[in-house]
Structures are given as structure tokens and as C-alpha cells.
Amino acid sequence: MTESVVTTSSLPFADAVPGAVLDADQWGIIVNPDKLVELAQYLRDHEGFDYLSSLTAVDYLGFKDRTADDRFEIVYHLFDTKKGGDGIVLKVRLPESKPEVDSLVKVYPGADLQEREAYDLYGIKFKGHPRLRRILLWEGFHGHPMRKDWKEPYYEAEHKPYKSRWPVGHYQWAEDRVPWGDNINYPKGFDPDAFEPAPLPMPIIHEPPEGSDHIHTERIVVNMGPQHPSTHGVFRMIVALDGETIVGLEPEVGYLHRNHEKLGERNTWLGNIPFTDRLDYLSSMSNNFGYVLAVEKLLGDKGKPPERAEYLRVIMAEFTRIVNHMWAIGFLLNDLGAFFTPALYAIEERELILDLFEAAAGSRMMCNYMRFGGVVRDVDEDWLRKARDIVFNRLDRKVDEFDEYLTGNEILMARCVGVGLLSAEDAIALSACGPMLRASGVPYDLRRARPYSIYDRFEFDVVTDDGCDVYARYKVRLGEIRQSIRILKQALDQIPEGPIMNGKPAYVTRVQKGEAYGAVEGPKGELGFYVVSDGSDNPWRYHVRAPSYINLNTLEHMTIGYKVADSVVILGAIDIVLGETDR
Amino acid sequence: MFGKGIIKGLGITLRHTAATFIDDMARVPSRYTNAIETPQGKLLRQPPDSKGLFTIQYPEEKRELPENFRYIPMLLYDEKTGKDRCTACGICAKVCPPQCIWIVRDMNEQGKPIPRPSEFYIDASICMSCGFCAEFCPFDAIKMNHDYEMATYDRFPGLVFDKEELSVPTSYYASLYPSAWAAEEAARAAKAAKKAARGKKGGGAGGARRKAAPAKRTAAPARKADAPASSKAEAAPPQDESKAPPDASSPAPGGSQS
Numbered sequence: 001m002t003e004s005v006v007t008t009s010s011l012p013f014a015d016a017v018p019g020a021v022l023d024a025d026q027w028g029i030i031v032n033p034d035k036l037v038e039l040a041q042y043l044r045d046h047e048g049f050d051y052l053s054s055l056t057a058v059d060y061l062g063f064k065d066r067t068a069d070d071r072f073e074i075v076y077h078l079f080d081t082k083k084g085g086d087g088i089v090l091k092v093r094l095p096e097s098k099p100e101v102d103s104l105v106k107v108y109p110g111a112d113l114q115e116r117e118a119y120d121l122y123g124i125k126f127k128g129h130p131r132l133r134r135i136l137l138w139e140g141f142h143g144h145p146m147r148k149d150w151k152e153p154y155y156e157a158e159h160k161p162y163k164s165r166w167p168v169g170h171y172q173w174a175e176d177r178v179p180w181g182d183n184i185n186y187p188k189g190f191d192p193d194a195f196e197p198a199p200l201p202m203p204i205i206h207e208p209p210e211g212s213d214h215i216h217t218e219r220i221v222v223n224m225g226p227q228h229p230s231t232h233g234v235f236r237m238i239v240a241l242d243g244e245t246i247v248g249l250e251p252e253v254g255y256l257h258r259n260h261e262k263l264g265e266r267n268t269w270l271g272n273i274p275f276t277d278r279l280d281y282l283s284s285m286s287n288n289f290g291y292v293l294a295v296e297k298l299l300g301d302k303g304k305p306p307e308r309a310e311y312l313r314v315i316m317a318e319f320t321r322i323v324n325h326m327w328a329i330g331f332l333l334n335d336l337g338a339f340f341t342p343a344l345y346a347i348e349e350r351e352l353i354l355d356l357f358e359a360a361a362g363s364r365m366m367c368n369y370m371r372f373g374g375v376v377r378d379v380d381e382d383w384l385r386k387a388r389d390i391v392f393n394r395l396d397r398k399v400d401e402f403d404e405y406l407t408g409n410e411i412l413m414a415r416c417v418g419v420g421l422l423s424a425e426d427a428i429a430l431s432a433c434g435p436m437l438r439a440s441g442v443p444y445d446l447r448r449a450r451p452y453s454i455y456d457r458f459e460f461d462v463v464t465d466d467g468c469d470v471y472a473r474y475k476v477r478l479g480e481i482r483q484s485i486r487i488l489k490q491a492l493d494q495i496p497e498g499p500i501m502n503g504k505p506a507y508v509t510r511v512q513k514g515e516a517y518g519a520v521e522g523p524k525g526e527l528g529f530y531v532v533s534d535g536s537d538n539p540w541r542y543h544v545r546a547p548s549y550i551n552l553n554t555l556e557h558m559t560i561g562y563k564v565a566d567s568v569v570i571l572g573a574i575d576i577v578l579g580e581t582d583r
Numbered sequence: 584m585f586g587k588g589i590i591k592g593l594g595i596t597l598r599h600t601a602a603t604f605i606d607d608m609a610r611v612p613s614r615y616t617n618a619i620e621t622p623q624g625k626l627l628r629q630p631p632d633s634k635g636l637f638t639i640q641y642p643e644e645k646r647e648l649p650e651n652f653r654y655i656p657m658l659l660y661d662e663k664t665g666k667d668r669c670t671a672c673g674i675c676a677k678v679c680p681p682q683c684i685w686i687v688r689d690m691n692e693q694g695k696p697i698p699r700p701s702e703f704y705i706d707a708s709i710c711m712s713c714g715f716c717a718e719f720c721p722f723d724a725i726k727m728n729h730d731y732e733m734a735t736y737d738r739f740p741g742l743v744f745d746k747e748e749l750s751v752p753t754s755y756y757a758s759l760y761p762s763a764w765a766a767e768e769a770a771r772a773a774k775a776a777k778k779a780a781r782g783k784k785g786g787g788a789g790g791a792r793r794k795a796a797p798a799k800r801t802a803a804p805a806r807k808a809d810a811p812a813s814s815k816a817e818a819a820p821p822q823d824e825s826k827a828p829p830d831a832s833s834p835a836p837g838g839s840q841s
Contacts, residue, residue, distance in 0.1 A: 162682050166673035167696065169685035171704040173739050271680035274713035338592075344638075345595060351637045355649075362653035362727065368713045376718065377651060405595060409588040507678040507719045 016042050027515040028075065028089035033101045036092055040076075040107045049078035049088060050428050051444075052108035054517065054528050054545040055115060057122040061096075061148040063534060071096040072124060075530065076104070077517055077545075081428055081442055084449030089517070094124065103129040110431025110553050117549075121146035121261070130204070136254035136582060139198030142187050145259055152262070159538045160267055203240045203248030206560045217243040222564070226255050230335055230568040233578030237555075237567060244563045249556045253549070256582035264542030269295055269509040270372070272542060276529075277366040279544060280580040283324045285316040285357070286522040288370040293452055294518025294529035295372050298511045302373060304502055309374040310454045311495040312360075315387070316369060317520070318484040318491070319357070322395065323350045324523030325435075325477040325484075328575040329402060332474060335572035336415050349398045352390050359383055372509055374501030384492065391488045399481050407475070416471035420558040420570035423468055430553040434525025435480065436574060438464045439472040446521035457494075458487045470573040477575075508537060524548055524575055544583060548576040603635030642732075650760050653714040653727035655707050655744070656684075662752040668724035670698035675716035675725050683709035684716060703746040708738045723767055729759050 014021045020035035031039055043049040054077040060066040070093040079087035092101050103126035104111040115126040116135040123144035126132055134141060143150050154174055156162050164172070202221065225236035234255035240248035260279065264272050276291045277284035296303030305313070330346030354364040360379050361369040369375055379387075406412055422432065427440035437444055445462040447455040463479030465472035513535040519528035525547030532541035551574050559567045639646065656675075660667045671688040687702035717726045728751070735741030757764040 160680070160682055161677040165679075165682055165684060166676040166686045167671065167688035169676060169687055169704070170702065171685040171706070171743060171745075173706075173743070175739070267680055268678075270678065270715070274680050274711055274715070278711075341596070342592070345599065348637050358652060359649035360651065362649075362651040362714055363712065366712065401595075405588075405591050409591070411588055505718070507674065507715070 013039075013042065013047055016046070028091045031090050031092050033092045033094065036090070037102045037104065037107060039090070040078075040104055043078060043088070044107055048080045048082060051079045051081045051087075052104065052110050052114075052431050053077045053079050053087065053433075053519070053526060054530060054543070055104070055111055055118065056530060056543040056545075057118040057124050057146070058532055058541045058543075059122060059146065059148045063540065068096040070094070072099050072122065074101055074118065074124060077528070077530070079449075081437075081444045081449075084444070086450065099123060100125040100127055102127050103132075105129055108431065109426075109429050110550065112430075113549060113553050114431075120144070121259075123147065131201075133201060136257040138254070140195070142190075145262055152259075158266070159536075160271060201238065201250055201252070203238050203250035203556070205240055205248045208242070208245070208247065208561065219247070224564075224567070225252075231571065232331065232576060235571075235576070235578055235581070237571070239559075239564060239567065241564055244565075246559050246562055246564055246567055249559050249567065251552050251555050253552070253578070253581050256578050258583070260544065260583040261542055265539055267539075268537050269511055269539060270507060272539070273370065274366065274368040276544075277368055278579055279546065279583065280324075280522070280524060280527075280548060280577045281365055282327055282577055283320040283523045284365060284367045285320040285361075285369060286520055286527060288367065289313055289317050289453075290518055290520040290522065290527045291529045292370045292372055292518075293520060294516050294531050295509070295511065297516035297518055298514050298531065298533055299372055299509070300512070302502065302510075305374045306499045306502055307496050308378070308498040309500045309502075311491050312375050312379065312500065313370060313453055314455065314458075315488060315491050315495070316357070316360070316367070316375075318487050319353050319387075321484045321523045322481050322488075323347075323353050324575075325481050326350050326398075328435075328477050328523075328573075329406070329474060331575075332416075332470075332569070332572050333406075333412075335568050336412065346402070349390070349394060352394070356383065356387055356390070359386075371501065371505060373503060374499075374505075376505075378500045384495070387488075388492050391485060391492060395481070395485050395488075399478065399485070402478055402481075407478070412474075413471065415566075415569055416474060416573075417467070417469060419470045419562060419566050420473075420573060421468050422554055422558050426557060427468075427554065430557060431550050432525070432554050433547050433551060434522065435473055435476045436525065436551050436554065438462065439476040440468045441466040446519055446526055450519070452518075452520060455487075458490050460484075460487050470569055473573040473575075511535065511539075519545065522547060524577070524580070525551060544580075546580045546583060548574075548578075548580040549583070552576065552581065599635055601635075606634040606636075648729050650762060652729050653712055653717070654731045655710055655712065655728050655733065656705055656716050656725050656749070657728040657751045657756070658703060658746065658749040659724055659726060659753050659756050660750050662754055667699055667750070668722050668753075669700050669703065670722055670724070671696075671700040671703075672698070672721070674719055674721065678715045678719050680713055680715065681709045681711050683707075683711075700746060703749060704743055705749060706743050707733065708742040726756050726760065 017035055017039045020032050020039040021029055022032050023030040054075070056075050058073045058075060059071065060073060061071055072094040074092045074094065076090040076092075077087055078090065094101060099122070101124065103115055105115065105126075105128065112129075113135065115124075115129055116132065118124045119126060119129075119132050120134040120136050121144055133139065137145070145152065154177065156164070200221075205219075220241050222239045222241055223236060224239055225231040226234040231237070236252035236255075238250040238252060239246055260275065263275060267275065273288055273291060276287040279287050292303075296305070326347050326349065330343035333342040333346065334340060357367050357369075358364045360377060360383060361367040362377075369377075422430075422436070422440050424440045424442050427437050427442060432440070433444075441464055443462045443464045446452065447460075448462055460483040461479075463476050463483055465475050465479075467475070511533045513533055515530070515532045517528055517530045519526050521527075526545065527547055528545030530541070530543040530545065531539050534540045555571060555574065558570050562570065658667065658669055671686055673686055673688070676682075676684040676686050683706040685702070685704040685706075686700050689697040689699045689701040691697055712727070714727050720726075733742070753764075
């Protein structure tokens with residue numbers, strides 16, 4: 001986000017921690033790996049950068065001007081939840097021979113899952129991390145797939161488009177190419193018969209406080225999932241139970257892992273847009289939005305969308321938020337045991353909104369609607385009339401119905417009030433985002449904190465709630481639907497006529513060399529895309545800051561001490577979509 | 584009061600049941616009694632003011648698809664001339680994110696490329712229905728089909744469509760995309776008119792090079808006019824049968840198991 005030119009001398013905190021800041025450029029501050037924790041502590045305590053938004057690694061093998069001594073780069077995006085505005089980017093450069101850096105878990109507990117991801121995919125060791133294990137891949141996986149020298153089975157070429165498709169593209173079925181021939185790597189001396197899978201990871205046990213009226217029973221460990229109706233997909237919670245009380249919980253993800261980011265690096269810039277649809281498949285419009293914003297930062301003036309396109313983007317993104325929150329509320333009822341009938345009633349209006357998406361974009365869920373510098377297709381008067389009809393005549397009524405039947409419902413309240421407490425400090429520290437953060441009373445919404453697109457023109461409130469529990473999360477979502485309707489009403493009234501695309505649509509995107517972090521306030525929270533370009537037709541690095549994944553940081557913290565049945569509700573209230581969690 | 588929430592909840596169910604019937608009776612054509620009957624089933628609309636039931640009884644009932652709906656790509660050929668619109672330029676294959684389009688460009692005896700595909704495959708098991716191929720095709724040769732019923736018993740070769748299976752006449756496209764078709768035809772006509780006007784002007788201006796150009800242009804339509812029968816026959820004789828305009832029961836290329 002630091003688009004302005006920064007030098008070491010212009011940094012107010014350059015001398016606060018002696019020897020910490022090595023260098024700075026327009027894309028970030030290069031930090032001495034040994035002083036990283038100290039500097040982060042200082043930034044958090046004295047400069048207000050209390051929120052670690054994104055943490056990721058980049059492999060610069062073969063990049064211009066890079067050597068083995070600075071092959072890896074760990075990139076930290078820090079933000080201020082009180083003041084908002086652009087954050088700062090810290091970078092640590094690590095040599096190929098010793099990719100090790102101190103863990104930031106003690107300063108920002110939210111670094112937990114993200115550091116594990118970087119360890120898993122890049123093999124970066126974070127010293128001091130309490131459970132540095134693979135997370136998306138399985139223990140025993142050979143190599144670290146995001147490294148540039150790692151090749152997948154069926155590897156064809158470094159970048160798309162592949163040469164074999166045209167002009168001599170005789171079809172070849174992928175499965176016919178011998179998959180176990182020269183296309184796969186076994187570790188040296190690997191013997192499949194002698195292979196022992198790693199032992200099951202055991203959750204860290206949190207003993208109940210002394211003196212509580214607690215009957216000690218036998219500890220058992222239960223696997224909830226991956227095939228479990230309450231886990232919203234293939235997600236596993238390894239739960240340590242004392243009676244019915246949870247004393248330890250370990251989230252296990254990665255069952256849907258397909259290395260979206262590696263696919264993104266193989267793909268062209270444009271080709272990634274439909275892939276982002278598949279992240280959080282309930283809110284593909286928001287995913288498109290985040291990605292095009294990130295790339296448009298690199299495109300400069302070429303990427304500036306015209307007015308009408310901006311309005312269309314906002315309209316689609318807000319419709320998406322409504323759809324997503326309807327699902328979240330509907331599924332919350334599902335998790336409470338009211339199986340599916342209420343959930344289907346809750347998503348009735350979603351049907352009409354998806355019809356709108358289908359008419360505009362061509363698909364109900366995999367919209368693929370936005371392009372760099374605009375949107376793909378204009379909407380006609382008939383579409384706008386339908387959209388207005390839904391927004392002005394139907395949606396308010398639906399939210400009132402939710403409010404009337406659910407907000408005061410005794411079953412809902414009995415199951416949700418006071419369950420899954422997460423204080424504001426913890427929510428910020430654990431990098432929770434979106435409704436999770438706002439339901440803990442932190443008024444942090446990117447549409448206000450760092451306004452993007454044309455959100456600064458609309459009147460809306462940032463919905464917060466001080467309840468800090470599942471019930472508060474439900475109320476925040478309900479409130480956000482109302483605010484989205486408010487934005488939609490303004491946007492549908494103001495939408496101007498005009499072009500929808502900056503320049504002619506082109507299938508080759510010329511992106512200048514550089515880096516950008518573009519983030520939107522997606523329905524589930526801060527959805528960020530960190531892209532690095534080396535000036536070619538494909539991204540050098542494409543990282544997704546997935547809110548569903550990072551919000552899982554809070555799960556263990558929230559469930560300890562509650563009953564096992566509550567864990568289902570608490571997980572449901574985080575509102576994860578496994579397509580995005582596992583990427 | 585204890586139990587109030589349950590009664591309220593049951594009230595919702597009751598209201599939905601009642602609303603479904605009232606909505607159905609009030610609507611003309613009614614959802615069930617007067618839905619649009621087509622050979623493919625009943626087509627249903629979901630107007631924004633509909634109340635009650637939101638689910639439909641697929642496959643007896645189907646939703647009416649919007650024009651922009653996209654599923655798997657199809658290749659267009661001109662009905663009058665029988666000529667493929669595709670020139671094997673390869674843009675669709677290059678822009679395809681999952682790289683599921685395979686094209687073999689045709690060659691003459693001397694090994695020179697001819698702008699038409701001799702083979703064209705789309706692996707529908709890999710296609711992600713993004714629509715980029717249709718969006719960036721400069722010749723309007725590839726468009727997104729609306730037929731989503733393409734289940735087969737095998738992925739290979741059942742879901743790998745070759746050129747015959749992908750080819751549909753332009754009239755089929757015109758029936759699926761009436762407004763896009765009208766716009767494209769208007770643009771084409773305008774372009775042709777402009778070209779014709781420019782051709783006349785160029786002829787009048789004189790100069791060896793400029794004279795040659797209009798001569799070529801006039802030659803081209805002439806070739807087109809007498810070409811279809813002969814060139815079609817030698818280029819791809821087996822296609823003639825397969826390219827008969829599809830009837831109503833199987834409007835889509837490939838995979839249709841009806």
C-alpha cells in the first residue's frame with residue numbers, strides 16, 4: 001500500500017530500533033531479520049500498527065538482480081485499526097542456504113496460520129513458532145511447491161499459454177501422458193513400503209483453571225470432520241474433550257488444496273480472474289474485485305475504470321455481500337440444528353440476486369465479471385429495473401423478516417449469546433477480519449479505513465456490536481445487509497451512463513514491474529491480493545490473503561472451555577468457505 | 584413466553600405454503616398450468632415479484648436462461664456457404680485459462696498455413712466456462728452454448744468435443760443470442776459498407792499499388808461466390824451431414840444424451 005516513495009531517512013521510526021531498517025523503497029521497508037521481532041514490537045506498541053494483515057513469502061529465484069543470498073523474501077503487511085489508512089510493508093530477505101527468521105507469533109498471534117502456510121509452501125523456518133507443521137499439505141509431502149524450482153506432476157511449461165495447443169494442437173488426454181514417468185519426483189531413497197505416515201497432530205491442551213467446579217473425566221480426542229455436516233465442507237477439527245468440554249482444538253485444513261497461487265503464477269494476468277471466482281465461491285464478484293484492484297494498481301492510468309464500471313462493481317460487490325450474509329445466517333440456523341428448511345427460506349432472495357448475476361455476467365456463481373479497467377459487459381435498462389425492484393421492494397422486507405423471527409428467538413439466543421467470546425484485543429491480535437472483527441466492537445471496515453473504488457461517495461455505517469459472541473456476529477451480518485441495501489439504493493439511483501471499459505478489451509495485459517497489494521472488504525473480511533510483477537505476461541507472485549483462512553486463527557481461542565456442540569456454532573459464525581481456506 | 588419462537592417459525596412455513604398457492608393462482612401464465620411448453624420442458628420465469636416457492640421440478644421444468652448465459656463453447660459456421668467462421672488464429676487457445684482448447688491449423692500441399700482449423704478440440708471436462716474464448720474471438724467464430732445437459736458415462740472421449748461436435752450453424756446462435764446477433768450483424772454490415780465505400784474511393788485515386796488493392800478486393804467476393812460447393816466438398820466432406828441444422832430435440836453439439 002505504500003505507493004509513495006519512501007527512504008530510510010523519511011521513516012520516523014528508522015532509528016527507534018537501531019540497525020533494524022536496512023533499506024526502503026516504494027514497495028516496502030527491508031528489515032534486518034535479527035531485529036524483526038523487536039521492530040514489530042515497537043511498531044505495534046508505539047506506532048499503532050496493531051494489525052498484521054498479510055504475511056507471505058516470495059521466491060525470487062531467477063529474478064533480475066537477485067542472487068541466492070536474497071532468494072526469499074517474507075512480506076508483512078501491517079495496518080492500524082484505529083486510524084485506518086495505508087499501512088506499512090516490512091520485508092525480510094533470506095538466503096537460499098538458511099531460510100530462517102524469527103516467528104512473529106508472540107507479537108502478532110495472527111501470524112500463526114500464515115507462518116505455517118509459508119513454511120509449508122516455501123520451506124521458510126519460523127524460529128519460535130509453537131507448532132511449525134505443514135498445514136495445507138500433508139506431513140510427508142516432498143518439497144515445497146511454491147518454490148520456483150518445484151514442478152508439479154503433469155508439468156508442461158512454466159507459463160501459459162502452452163505451446164502444444166496451437167498451431168499444431170493434436171489433442172492429448174492428460175491422463176495418457178504417463179504420470180509416473182519422468183514427471184514426478186521421489187525423494188532419494190524413498191521406499192513406499194517403508195513409508196510411515198506422520199502421527200496425528202494433537203491439539204495443545206488448555207487445562208481448565210484451578211478451583212473451577214469441574215469434574216475430571218477421561219480425556220478423549222475426537223475428529224470432527226472432514227466428512228461432517230457441520231463443517232461447511234471438508235474441514236477437520238481435532239478436538240480434545242474433557243467430558244463434553246473442549247480443552248484443546250486443532251483445525252486441519254487443506255483437503256481442497258490445489259495450490260491456487262502456483263496456478264496463478266503459471267497463468268496469465270487475465271487468466272487468473274476466473275480462478276478467483278473459485279476461491280470463495282459464494283462471493284465471486286468480490287473476489288474478482290479484489291484481484292482487479294490489485295492489478296490495476298500496477299497498470300496505472302491504463303487500469304482506471306470508467307464511472308459506470310465503478311458503479312457496476314460496487315453494485316455487484318454489495319449484492320454479493322447480501323447473498324453471502326444470507327447464507328451465513330441461514331447456515332447458522334443449520335448449525336443450531338434447524339436442518340435446511342430455515343436455511344432455504346433464508347436464501348430465497350439470493351435466488352433473485354443470482355438471476356441478476358446470471359443475466360449480467362453469464363453465470364450464477366462463477367461470475368468472472370470484472371476486467372482490468374472495467375467490467376466485461378454492460379447491463380441494460382431492464383436489468384437495472386429488476387435490480388431496483390429487488391433492492392427497493394424486496395430486500396428490506398426480507399431483513400425485517402430475519403429480524404422479527406430470529407433476533408429475539410429464544411432458541412437462537414440460548415445457543416448464541418455468550419458463546420465463542422472473542423475480545424476486541426484478541427480479535428485484532430489474531431488478525432480476525434470482517435464481521436468477526438466488527439462483532440468484537442472494532443469499527444474496522446476497509447470501505448472506510450482505506451476507501452477503494454468509489455466507496456467514499458456513499459453513505460453507510462460501519463456496523464459493530466460489543467457482544468463479542470456468536471449472537472453479535474449474527475447481528476453484525478444482519479446490520480451489514482441493511483447497510484449494503486443502503487449503498488445499493490444510492491448506487492442504483494446514481495449510476496451514470498457511459499463506457500464500461502477503459503480502452504479496448506485486450507487479452508494480453510501489459511503490467512509494469514512492481515508490487516501491489518489490493519484489498520477489498522469482502523463479505524468474509526479483508527480479501528487481499530498481493531501481486532509481484534517482473535514485467536512479463538504472467539505474475540511473478542500471486543498471493544491471496546484469504547479471510548476464511550486467517551479467521552481460523554481465532555477458532556481455538558474461541559472454543560476452549562465451551563461444549564463440543566458449541567464448537568459447531570462457533571465455526572459456523574466464523575463463516576468459512578473451504579474453497580478459500582484451502583486455496 | 585416460552586415456545587413463541589416455535590409458533591412464529593411454523594407461521595413462516597404456513598405463510599410460504601399459502602403464498603405459493605396465491606401467487607400461482609394470481610399469475611398468468613401460472614407457474615404450473617400455463618408455463619411455456621417447449622420440447623425441452625417447461626420454461627419457468629422467476630419475476631422479482633414472485634412469492635412463495637422458489638424451487639422448480641427439474642428436469643420437467645427448466646429455468647428460462649438469460650441471453651448472456653454461458654456454458655461450453657461452440658463453433659459457428661455460416662449456414663449459406665457452409666464455411667467455418669474460425670480462421671485458426673489461436674487467440675482462444677492462448678487466452679483459455681485452463682488451456683482446454685486444442686487447434687490444428689490447416690495446411691496446403693506446400694506446407695503453408697491456411698486460415699482454417701483442420702482439427703479443433705475442447706476438453707469440456709477441463710473447461711471452466713469462463714467465456715474468454717468467445718469474448719476475445721475477433722471473428723465471432725466461437726460463442727458460448729446454452730446447453731448444459733451434457734452428462735456422459737465417460738470423460739474420455741465423451742467430454743472431449745471435436746470440431747464436428749462443436750460446430751453449430753449461425754442460425755442456432757442467432758436463436759440463443761438474438762440481441763447480440765443483431766448487434767454483430769449490424770456492425771458487420773456497417774463495416775462492409777465502409778469497406779465498399781473505401782474500395783470505390785481507392786479505385787478512383789489511381790496509382791499502381793492502389794489500383795492493385797481494389798482489384799484484389801473485387802476478386803475476393805467472386806471467389807467466395809463460386810467457392811462453397813467445390814471448396815466445401817474437398818475440404819471436409821464428412822461435415823456436410825453433421826452440419827445439418829440441428830432439430831429441436833437435439834439443439835446442441837456433442838454430449839446431448841436426449
